[in-house]
Amino acid sequence: MLDFFCSLNYNCVMSKVHFGIYPLEKDCYIVEIGKSEENDANCWGPGIRDRYMLHFCLSGEGTFNGQKVTANNYFLVTPFTKITYKPNPNNKWQYLWIIMGGENCKSLLKEYGFITETGVGVYNYNNKLKQLMNFIFPENTPPMSSDNITYWVKMIFSYNQTESKTYSHRNIKKKHLEDAVHFINLKYHSGITPSDVANHVKLDEKYLCSIFKEKYGVSIQQYLNSLRIEKSKHLLLNSNLNISEIAYSVGIEDPLYFSRFFRKTVGESPKFFKKNNAKNQENDNDGK
Incomplete structure (x- = not known):
């Protein structure tokens, strides 16, 4: 297995990179993980790439396909989609990138909450990410093993999965409550009861009554x-x-x-x- 640590020069700024085959899940693996130095001027495009490339902005700012990217944002390059990314020349960025291969990449990225409509998302664990980078790119020590790199990347992904599931749950709950209120306002004249409302939104009546009162301060009745x-x-x-x-x-x-x-x-x-x-x-x- 190819597994080594090296430094590459991008626009005269040194970047630390691991190359290798680091398996994440079945038919999904990392082929490269790297960290730019601060104030990196690296830009790319317009053009296409043939792999999924996930970038976490650690500091500074730039744009991805015209979308603003700042610290606590990530952007995802999808295969064979025209893209352009570049730093703000007055506030150049530093970022971590992960390049992935395998047929299962898209479903895995979706599972971990990295698929967005614009390709740009929010990553709320920048401080933890910076700590993890100290393990992935240790100073003055031998390069990490393949298993260790896989472990730390899964940690990075798992933070976002937790946030994504929480956000998704909040959105689903909000939608159920909006549907409940809409149904009540539409059907109040039909003699409906809380049970009818729960049946309409397909939720347990006790649970719906609980989240309804939590949101609006009154019961459904x-x-x-x-x-x-x-x-x-x-x-x-x-x-x-x-x-x-x-x-x-x-x-x-x-x-x-x-x-x-x-x-x-x-x-x-x-x-x-x-x-x-x-x-x-x-x-x-x-x-x-």
Whole structure:
């Protein structure tokens, strides 16, 4: 197995590089891992590369296909896709790069959360990455073994996988909550219950109620109740519907239950609410 440590000169800036075959997973391996020095002027393109190349910006800044790249960003070169990357001449970057081969590269990079629409992503573990580089590129010691390099690269990847899964979970939870609120606002007049909402978003009712209250500060039932009260107030003041019709319009079939529910929530019956607020509206209109 080819496995050695060397220095290459890119634009008169020394870069430390490991060449070799470092297996990550089945049909996926590292062929090169390198670290530029600070204030590296290295740029590339426009052109294409034939392998996946993952770059972590450690300091400074630059651009990748016109997208700004700064410390805590990474950018991913995909095979046979035209790319250009270059540093900011006033704030040149330092970066770590990993070149990969094998048929399973794309699925592995996706699993670890490195596939993005623009090719640029956020890596929130720059400090840990700098620490890991001290192990990958030790000063004044023999080069690392293939197994050790594989281990440290997997550590780099695993940090991003944890962040990616957390982010993905947050996004999924946000989507479920948005769907729940949309469904309630759309179907409140149909007599829906929290169970119906949970069935709609395909979540366990207890779990949905928990994350709903965590997000909005009220239970699903309380949200439904408040919405039905606000809608019924609007109908009382802006329509000629009777109490039974208003109750039915907001998803409550029993008008007596609706009246008790309204009185308990608002502090007065629907009839008195309409009468008192109609007078207030008349007074407001007279004063204009």
